[in-house]
Amino acid sequence: MIAQPEPKKDVLARRDAIVAGLRALLPPDGVIAEPLRLKPYETDGLSAYRQVPLVVVLPETTEQVAAVMAFCHREGVRVVPRGAGTSLSGGALPMADAVVLGLMRMNRILDIDYADRCAVVQAGVTNIGITQAVQERGFFYAPDPSSQLACMIGGNVNMNSGGAHCLRYGVTANNLLGLRVVTVEGEVLDIGGAHMDAAGYDWLGLLTGSEGQLAVVTEVTVRILRGPEGARAMLAAFRSNEIAGACVDSIIASGIIPVALEFMDRPAIHACEAFAHAGYPLDAEAMLIIEVEGSPAEQDDLLGRIKDICNRYDPISLKVSQSAEESAAIWKGRKGAFGAVGRISPDYLCMDGTIPTSRLPEVLGRIGAMSAEYGLQVANIFHAGDGNLHPLIMFDANDPESFRKAEHFGADILRLCVEVGGCLTGEHGVGVEKRDLMGVQFTEIELDQQRRIKSAFDPGWLLNPSKVFPLKAPPALTQAA
Amino acid sequence: MSETDTAWLTPGDEAGIAEAITAAHASGKPVLVCGNASKSGLLRPVQAAATLSTRALSGITLYSPQELIISARAGTKLADVAAAVAGKGQYIIAEPPDFSALLGSGAEPTLGGVVAANLSGPRRVAWGAMRDHVMGVRAVSGMGETIHSGGRVLKNVTGLDICKLLTGSYGTLAVITEVTLKVLPAPERRATLVLTGLDPMRGVAALSAALGSPYAVSAAAHLPAEQAARVPVLAWFGGAVTLARIEDFAPSVTYRTERLRADLAAFGLAEMLDNGASEAAWTAVRDAAPLVDSPGAVWRVSVRPSAGPAVTRAVEQAFGARWYMDWGGGLVWIAGPASEAAHDAVAAAARQSGGTWTLVRAPEAMRAAVAVIPPEPAALARISARVKAAFDPKGILNPGRMFAGL
Numbered sequence: 014m015i016a017q018p019e020p021k022k023d024v025l026a027r028r029d030a031i032v033a034g035l036r037a038l039l040p041p042d043g044v045i046a047e048p049l050r051l052k053p054y055e056t057d058g059l060s061a062y063r064q065v066p067l068v069v070v071l072p073e074t075t076e077q078v079a080a081v082m083a084f085c086h087r088e089g090v091r092v093v094p095r096g097a098g099t100s101l102s103g104g105a106l107p108m109a110d111a112v113v114l115g116l117m118r119m120n121r122i123l124d125i126d127y128a129d130r131c132a133v134v135q136a137g138v139t140n141i142g143i144t145q146a147v148q149e150r151g152f153f154y155a156p157d158p159s160s161q162l163a164c165m166i167g168g169n170v171n172m173n174s175g176g177a178h179c180l181r182y183g184v185t186a187n188n189l190l191g192l193r194v195v196t197v198e199g200e201v202l203d204i205g206g207a208h209m210d211a212a213g214y215d216w217l218g219l220l221t222g223s224e225g226q227l228a229v230v231t232e233v234t235v236r237i238l239r240g241p242e243g244a245r246a247m248l249a250a251f252r253s254n255e256i257a258g259a260c261v262d263s264i265i266a267s268g269i270i271p272v273a274l275e276f277m278d279r280p281a282i283h284a285c286e287a288f289a290h291a292g293y294p295l296d297a298e299a300m301l302i303i304e305v306e307g308s309p310a311e312q313d314d315l316l317g318r319i320k321d322i323c324n325r326y327d328p329i330s331l332k333v334s335q336s337a338e339e340s341a342a343i344w345k346g347r348k349g350a351f352g353a354v355g356r357i358s359p360d361y362l363c364m365d366g367t368i369p370t371s372r373l374p375e376v377l378g379r380i381g382a383m384s385a386e387y388g389l390q391v392a393n394i395f396h397a398g399d400g401n402l403h404p405l406i407m408f409d410a411n412d413p414e415s416f417r418k419a420e421h422f423g424a425d426i427l428r429l430c431v432e433v434g435g436c437l438t439g440e441h442g443v444g445v446e447k448r449d450l451m452g453v454q455f456t457e458i459e460l461d462q463q464r465r466i467k468s469a470f471d472p473g474w475l476l477n478p479s480k481v482f483p484l485k486a487p488p489a490l491t492q493a494a
Numbered sequence: 495m496s497e498t499d500t501a502w503l504t505p506g507d508e509a510g511i512a513e514a515i516t517a518a519h520a521s522g523k524p525v526l527v528c529g530n531a532s533k534s535g536l537l538r539p540v541q542a543a544a545t546l547s548t549r550a551l552s553g554i555t556l557y558s559p560q561e562l563i564i565s566a567r568a569g570t571k572l573a574d575v576a577a578a579v580a581g582k583g584q585y586i587i588a589e590p591p592d593f594s595a596l597l598g599s600g601a602e603p604t605l606g607g608v609v610a611a612n613l614s615g616p617r618r619v620a621w622g623a624m625r626d627h628v629m630g631v632r633a634v635s636g637m638g639e640t641i642h643s644g645g646r647v648l649k650n651v652t653g654l655d656i657c658k659l660l661t662g663s664y665g666t667l668a669v670i671t672e673v674t675l676k677v678l679p680a681p682e683r684r685a686t687l688v689l690t691g692l693d694p695m696r697g698v699a700a701l702s703a704a705l706g707s708p709y710a711v712s713a714a715a716h717l718p719a720e721q722a723a724r725v726p727v728l729a730w731f732g733g734a735v736t737l738a739r740i741e742d743f744a745p746s747v748t749y750r751t752e753r754l755r756a757d758l759a760a761f762g763l764a765e766m767l768d769n770g771a772s773e774a775a776w777t778a779v780r781d782a783a784p785l786v787d788s789p790g791a792v793w794r795v796s797v798r799p800s801a802g803p804a805v806t807r808a809v810e811q812a813f814g815a816r817w818y819m820d821w822g823g824g825l826v827w828i829a830g831p832a833s834e835a836a837h838d839a840v841a842a843a844a845r846q847s848g849g850t851w852t853l854v855r856a857p858e859a860m861r862a863a864v865a866v867i868p869p870e871p872a873a874l875a876r877i878s879a880r881v882k883a884a885f886d887p888k889g890i891l892n893p894g895r896m897f898a899g900l
């Protein structure tokens with residue numbers, strides 16, 4: 014378990030006064046302080062870690078967020094911003110002495126501008142909610158994390174989330190134009206806007222992916238894009254990870270950038286097939302889902318080119334979808350991958366490292382060896398075009414030893430990702446989960462440079478502390494429950 | 495004082511850069527940081543005893559075409575990076591401009607320079623800015639400490655994104671020593687539809703329709719007759735031109751240009767520029783070629799695209815500006831007299847539309863006297879000052895280059 018800092022005793026002692034102070038700033042139902050009602054906020058998508066917060070506030074406006082932040086700043090109270098709480102790295106894990114600032118009531122779409130291809134939405138609008146609001150005109154918001162039904166744009170901004178289509182459309186950072194944020198002191202700042210490049214420092218870029226360390230996001234101006242005429246998927250199955258990896262290289266080298274290029278290894282194929290009955294080939298060692306866009310003729314042209322390339326790699330099977338339904342069937346297994354693994358093993362850790370794509374076969378080989386060593390199963394799902402690897406490590410939560418092993422296994426995988434030239438996290442963030450591994454990727458000098466940036470925004474380290482950065486000269490550490 | 499009057503330090507490796515900065519940090523003496531100084535005429539002039547250039551720090555350190563990644567030392571000429579990736583049928587996504595003619599520097603831009611200035615060309619409107627494709631940097635802070643951020647993979651959210659912070663920071667936080675860029679396969683064919691004779695409002699409306707179409711338009715510009723006449727491949731049309739580019743596999747380009755032409759029929763019958771001619775037109779748009787011969791000052795104004803025409807009207811009325819629009823109307827290039835009155839008019843027009851401005855070219859005295867980019871609101875300026883201090887506590891790196899006193 015990753016250590017959590019000792020709560021501030023003076024804050025715990027002042028809890029009643031703090032709750033009363035917050036109640037004065039918010040609508041009557043905007044403050045949650047009853048133990049039973051606090052329980053649902055005790056964890057996020059990294060559910061092995063739990064901590065009931067001091068109090069939860071649910072503001073409805075930027076002004077209310079500003080009032081809460083100014084109050085907490087004055088009172089020296091820590092704040093943990095929270096969207097939908099789907100973070101897989103424990104980014105939204107509460108603290109016993111912290112106010113959880115939930116943005117879910119700020120769920121309005123404020124403006125849609127088709128002529129300028131942008132929309133202004135509040136932080137608590139769900140990712141899918143943006144696309145739903147603009148799809149009647151054929152537009153969409155591009156980043157599509159698998160959690161898109163639940164996760165919120167404020168969380169996406171703070172995690173710089175990706176999705177299956179970011180090879181073509183980029184991650185969250187590449188699809189933002191502006192933010193309205195509240196500083197730790199409670200001041201409201203507008204960063205960027207509906208225009209493309211703001212002169213001056215790239216605060217938008219720095220705030221994106223900052224995991225709630227620098228400011229609270231209340232409004233987001235996103236780019237919306239006109240959708241393609243259509244999209245179609247194909248499935249290609251191969252005899253080994255090496256062969257599938259080489260095929261991916263050849264596709265990219267041919268000049269084709271598919272909108273999605275997903276890789277599944279044998280355990281992942283089996284788990285997904287058992288769950289979704291998508292018709293995945295069970296005799297394959299590796300499988301690719303490849304999606305292209307355009308008019309039907311353009312799709313035929315691209316899929317034809319890709320098929321020719323795949324055929325050079327002795328595929329076990331190639332299936333080019335002929336319709337939207339067939340494409341959906343091909344995607345069904347992949348999209349249900351987490352649920353599928355969840356059926357084999359109710360508890361799993363979803364890891365998230367990035368590797369240079371050329372090292373994939375070697376990395377999968379070594380993960381396989383570790384899996385045998387730790388005695389834990391693992392299934393690998395890989396955004397093959399951009400090197401983002403998601404090993405799902407299966408364990409038994411009722412067995413503390415099994416969980417301990419799973420955490421060590423996960424850490425070993427991430428060290429391996431860094432060793433081969435990649436990084437600790439491609440899209441899920443550092444949070445609590447990878448905090449203590451930061452030294453694997455960064456020198457102490459580099460971490461201090463990042464800490465100083467944090468201090469520039471948040472001199473008192475009140476915003477979401479004890480995440481992202483290894484605790485430095487930690488005072489008395491206590492083990493999390 | 496400009497860079498020509500001062501001592502030039504040109505270390506050949508990162509350790510040399512660190513050594514020079516460590517010395518400057520110890521003495522507290524500011525340095526002017528540059529690559530090849532091709533853009534030293536951009537933004538505010540820097541008062542410094544010495545110039546620290548990355549120009550000797552050159553060479554491609556990694557190129558993995560199938561991973562869409564190239565790394566090079568900061569002083570590598572942009573043209574050399576472009577040539578290397580072109581050799582494998584790829585390109586630099588943001589289409590970075592070359593302002594050496596516009597700024598009269600005659601010097602070739604370096605990779606570090608275009609990244610430090612976050613300069614993007616026409617493709618920005620569809621594919622993002624330079625900063626969107628900087629996957630990794632190595633740099634030396636104002637304390638002489640060597641740091642890296644990002645890496646050589648395409649997806650990376652580990653820690654704070656210092657890559658983005660340094661991109662566009664004009665050497666005021668750290669000296670970039672190496673950059674890793676994402677690149678993409680170059681298209682098989684490029685073609686540009688040209689509508690003629692539209693006024694700015696109609697031109698931007700056409701561009702909005704093009705960018706809002708499903709045909710993946712990758713660049714969108716409008717040039718009034720006066721500026722179109724200065725670009726050889728566009729002069730031929732004899733009036734204002736509205737340009738929309740499509741780049742992809744050849745059959746796709748054929749299909750999509752036809753469809754788009756039909757969709758834009760209400761704006762007139764579009765003609766077409768193919769490969770070479772299309773390239774020539776966009777290089778001119780990218781490098782502000784239509785304004786190079788204009789005396790006086792040059793600005794870039796960034797606004798929501800539909801506000802572009804209002805900006806052009808305002809500056810025309812204020813000082814008879816010459817202008818053209820890129821990024822679908824969202825980037826307005828303006829030329830006019832190098833006077834504070836003209837500058838104030840540009841800034842006011844940008845503000846009116848909720849956008850920002852950059853004074854790209856002006857005599858040194860003017861660049862020292864006016865805000866070359868919009869001043870930040872007080873709460874943000876405080877954060878800027880603290881972030882500056884977090885990298886460069888003694889204020890020795892390019893002091894005053896972006897904001898007076900920072």
Ligand SMILES: Cc1cc2nc3c(=O)[nH]c(=O)nc-3n(C[C@H](O)[C@H](O)[C@H](O)COP(=O)(O)OP(=O)(O)OC[C@H]3O[C@@H](n4cnc5c(N)ncnc54)[C@H](O)[C@@H]3O)c2cc1C
Nearest residue numbers: 096097098099100104158159165167168171174175225230
């Ligand atoms: C089943 C499942 C599938 C997933 N698939 C993907 C995927 O494909 N790609 C991907 O990238 N991620 C994925 N995730 C991870 C997660 O959904 C993303 O990280 C998402 O962006 C989190 O959004 P959220 O609203 O749940 O944020 P939360 O989990 O509530 O918060 C995330 C972080 O952001 C901070 N934060 C949230 N809102 C704000 C705000 N308004 N201001 C300041 N800080 C804020 C929090 O403090 C925390 O550090 C998946 C998660 C699950 C459970």
